[in-house]
Amino acid sequence: MTVQIKYCGSQSEEDYRLLVKTNADYIGFIFAESKRKVNPSDVKKWIEKYGKPKQLVGVFQNASLKEILDVISEVPIDIIQCHGDESIEMIGKLKNQLNVKVYKALPYRQQIFGDIERYGCASDAIIVDSVSKGQFGGTGVPFSWKDVPRIMEKAEEQGVPCFIAGGITPDNVSLLLPYHPHGIDLSGGIEENGKKSTKRIEQLERMLNNDNSNCT
Template sequence: MLMTKVKICGLRTPDDIGYVNQLKPDYAGFVFAPGKRQISLLLAIRMRVRLAPQIQAVGVFVNEPLETVAALCRQRIIDIVQLHGDEDASYISRLKEKTSAPIIRAVRVQNKDQILEAEQLPCDYLLLDTFVEGQYGGSGKQFDPSLIPEQLQKPYFLAGGLDEQNVCDILSRCRPFGVDVSSGVETDGCKDFDKISRFLAAVRQST
């Protein structure tokens, strides 16, 4: 059985980079979209330089101009693109013409048909997140994993309200390619080394 991948998202400080470098998740997420975890280009560059080479940097975007995303890929600031806005098949196809970086398309889950429709997009992965009216993601709330279609073929990341307490139970009910966590490994809005460590241990023990 393949080990479930882990993405720690919303890194914002040198301490955050130190934590992931020590604990070795598979992916580190840099949020470029507006919100409380948004970082500047300059900070992203500084953090990327310090990030351990075996950890892939994922850039999270919401309706970002296509050329901006492609430039970040060309400059090797990010390895993987995560699209959380209203980007459609045309946007993804044009982005693929400009970069070879894998593309994750987020889906704010409301029903099974919506997920199956998203699977037809020319992305490499899906990320299944909780639907919250007026938010593009990062709600910290769970959705019902029974909404994930059994016939889903495209590899997907599972997000939304995950933490060390619930991830094992959720992984017993579905088999994502990876899990994505941000607020579930924070204390008072800051990444918590011990919570990240326990989350990683829980995932690795359950797969």
């Protein structure tokens, strides 16, 4: 099975120009408070200049319907990623009123399997991310990947794909791939000096290509 790739946190024209040429399936922009937060008008200009060859993901955290509407009125978002405490009802409202796919990010914690069961029925995909020192997402720290097979199994029971995020890099992705995640989600792991790195991305994609070529 080919692992889907999501590169998140594109924060400049330079980042976007690089990412559209990669093997990524998705490019993510962060519209929540973050060091990688972007302005919708800037993103619109980048897309107009370099095209839209990938599916675009907008990352929000506990945003109102109006806040999300304001963004997608400028940016042709394919997928909304809810990365906060959004309710199942809110996810349903977004899907019904905006006619876009909605992915739900969930923190890796003791009740993760129950969380997947609850949110899987409402979301189009699940993203399981790390929690470190109370911070959810953007930690640069992987969680215990030994639970990934069970996480994938629980997501499959709900009929949704599941991406693994948090601390994935070209240097450690080979340790994750044997657990067969449906997708991987990277941001800081493909950066050097705060910018997306051609070298890091090429290194990662070589690892993924080698893994896929070994599949029977």
